[in-house]
Amino acid sequence: QVQLVESGGGLVQARGSLRxxxxxxxxxxxxxxxxxxxxxxxxxxxFVASIDWSxxxxxxxxxxxxxxxxxxxxxxxxxxxxxxxxxxxxxAVYCCAADPGGDYRYIDEATYWGQGTQVTVSS
Numbered sequence: 001q002v003q004l005v006e007s008g009g010g011l012v013q014a015r016g017s018l019r020x021x022x023x024x025x026x027x028x029x030x031x032x033x034x035x036x037x038x039x040x041x042x043x044x045x046x047f048v049a050s051i052d053w054s055x056x057x058x059x060x061x062x063x064x065x066x067x068x069x070x071x072x073x074x075x076x077x078x079x080x081x082x083x084x085x086x087x088x089x090x091x092a093v094y095c096c097a098a099d100p101g102g103d104y105r106y107i108d109e110a111t112y113w114g115q116g117t118q119v120t121v122s123s
Contacts, residue, residue, distance in 0.1 A: 001026050002024065002025070002026040002027050002098055002100070002111070002112040003024070003025045003026055003112075004022055004023070004024050004095075004096050004097075004098055004112055004113065004114035004115075005022070005023045005025075005114060005115075006020060006021065006022050006094065006095060006096055006114045006115065006116055006117040007020070007021050007022075007023070007117060008020040008021050008117060009094060009117030009118045009119045010118075010119070010120070011120045011122065012086055012119070012120070012121055012122070013121070013122050014086060014087055014088060014121055014122065014123050015085055015086065015087075016086050016121070017082070017083060017084045017085075017086065018082075018083045018086065018119060019080055019081070019082045019083070020036070020080065020081040020082075020083070020094055020096075020117060020119070021078055021079075021080055022034070022036075022078060022079045022080075022081075022096035022114060023076075023077060023078050024077045024078065024079070024096075024098055025077065027100060028100075029074055029077040029098075030053060030074040031053055031100055031101050032053060032098045032099060032100050032101075032102070033050065033051070033052055033053060033098075033099040033101075033102040033103060033104040033107055033110070034050065034051050034070075034072060034079040034096060034097065034098055034099075034104070034107070035047070035048070035049065035050035035051070035070075035096065035097045035099075035104065035107030035108075035110060036048040036049045036050070036070060036079075036081045036094060036095070036096055036097075037094070037095055037096075037097060037108075038090075038092035038093065038094045038095070038119075039092055039093050039095075039116075040091060040092040040093075043092075046061065046092075047061050047107070047108060048060070048061055048064055048068065048081070048094070049061065049064065049068055049069075049070040049081060050070065050104040050105070050107040051070045051071070051072055051079065051104055052103075052104040053104075055071060055072045055074070057104060058070050058104070059104060059105060059107075063089075064083075064090075067083065067084050067085045067086075068081060068082065068083050068084070069081070069082045069084075070082075079096060081094065081096075083119070086119075086121045087121060088121045088122070088123045089121075090119060090121050091119060091120050091121050092118075092119060093116040093117065093118050093119075094116060094117055094118075094119050095113055095114045095115065095116035095117075096113075096114045097110035097112065097113050097114070098110055098111065098112040098113075099111055099112075100112075
């Protein structure tokens with residue numbers, strides 16, 4: 001069974017930065033496509049970023065391009081989301097997703113999901 005545990009959320013002022021982490025256990029992390037999603041109250045879940053198994057290819061939502069960076073450390077079974085220039089509209093619960101052997105371009109079809117970590121950006 002694959003388990004995903006997010007951390008690193010919190011309260012930050014606008015224009016600040018945060019780094020989220022997602023620790024993955026249970027199977028061979030280096031074969032997983034990984035992604036980050038977010039959801040605000042009353043809104044649908046929104047794709048944020050994804051990364052392929054090697055870390056060599058990434059994809060981002062237009063709303064975060066140039067501000068957020070997804071990366072991974074296969075030796076630590078961890079994927080990161082570094083968020084810069086945060087704005088209040090980034091406030092949401094951020095969760096990671098894992099797709100063993102999957103395509104990072106279709107990460108919304110991921111098999112495993114974490115519980116999420118709250119990010120709140122104050123103006």
